[in-house]
Amino acid sequence: MNTRLSIEKYFRYAGELIIYGSIFISLCAVSMSMETNWLLHLPLNHFFFYLFIFSATLFQYNMHYYVKTTANVHSARFAWSLVHKRIHLLFIVLGVAGILISLKFLTLKHYLALLCIGIISAMYSLPVLPFRKRKRIKDFGLLKIITLSLVWTLVTVWFPVIHLHDIDKAFWLVFFRRMIFLFVLCLAFDIRDVPVDARDGIRTLPVSIGVKNAYLLIDLLLILFVALSVWNMFEMPEPLPLAAMIISALATYWVIDYARKHRHDMVYLLGVDGMMILQALLVALSIWFTQISG
Known part of the structure; x- marks a missing residue:
């Protein structure tokens, strides 16, 4: 019994380390970046490119x-962070x-892309706007979520292919579809934080x-996300990637509905954020099945 409890305690600690230590969200950023190349039929970037995205995300979130110093008093993640500052x-x-x-x-x-992303990120977090009371983008509700979704989209769509691909209709379809998807995930987190906000x-x-x-x-x-996916299929007639996007949309709807009733941090950080990795895996499988069947 003691051995079983020790193993459960070990796995729980490892899970909290991966989720609350932002290793998981860093993997989400990498998976979304790889998905962009798959969708545009471009070769993957080298290892150090993805190391950069992983490391930058890990640094930013930690x-x-x-x-x-302050957060929702019921937040399990914040409680963990207070105890594990050294981690x-x-x-x-x-x-x-x-x-x-x-x-x-x-x-x-x-x-050059990093410079653009850095300027937007600085305006999001630093008091640089010329307003009397609200000096950061994050102080404006709608602008906050649009900017956050935009930065994630720039990092995971524009940044991975800027040196490989022209800015054409296929790129813009991936770009706006990704931004809508990320906007949905950000909105779910904002709904969770309504009482505190x-x-x-x-x-x-x-x-x-x-x-x-x-x-x-x-x-x-x-x-709208599914509609853009259908439009994308007419541009690049591949039914399996469309099926991947439809499954991703349905899974995201279900997870957000589940999170609506179960507001624990793990549900959001593993479930809602995990929709990014799920979508990338679905796209990878769809591209692989398309290739072997062709």
Whole structure:
């Protein structure tokens, strides 16, 4: 019995380390980046490119929680972060190391893209806007979620193919479909945080339009996501990638509905965020089956 409890405790700790230490979300960023190349029928980037994306995400998220001092008192992730500041610091150092190792393998176009992404990210987090009370993009509800979705889309769609592919209709279809998908995931997290955001006077989109309307917006966006996938099939007539996107949309709808009733951090960080990895796996399988059947 004691051995069984020790094993369960070990797996629980390992799971919390992977999820709360932002290893999982870093893998999500890598998987979404790889998916872009598969969808556009481009070769994957080299290992150090994906090391850069993984390391940058690991650094960003761990830095955020390392300096974070207040959050929802019921947040399991925040409670874990308060106790494990040293782990956040370790992952920050590892993230910086990974970034430095991989930087020399990036191209000039990558550096220009990083400059654009960095400027948008700085405006999101730093008080640089010329307004009296709201000086950061994150202080504006709708602009906050659009910017967050845009940055993730730039990192996982534009950044991986900027040196490999022209900006054509196929690219834009992938770009806008990805942004809609990421917007849906971000909106689910904003819905979860409505009680805290409303209390603190943060006018996120769900606070402004109401939780019921926010869930309705998610449904409409998932329908738009599928519609763009159908359009994409007419541009690139491959039914299996379309099936992958439809399954991804249905799975995302189910997970968000489940999270609606089970608001634990693990449900969101593993389930909702996990839709990124699921979609990438579905696309990889669809491309593989298309190739072997052709």
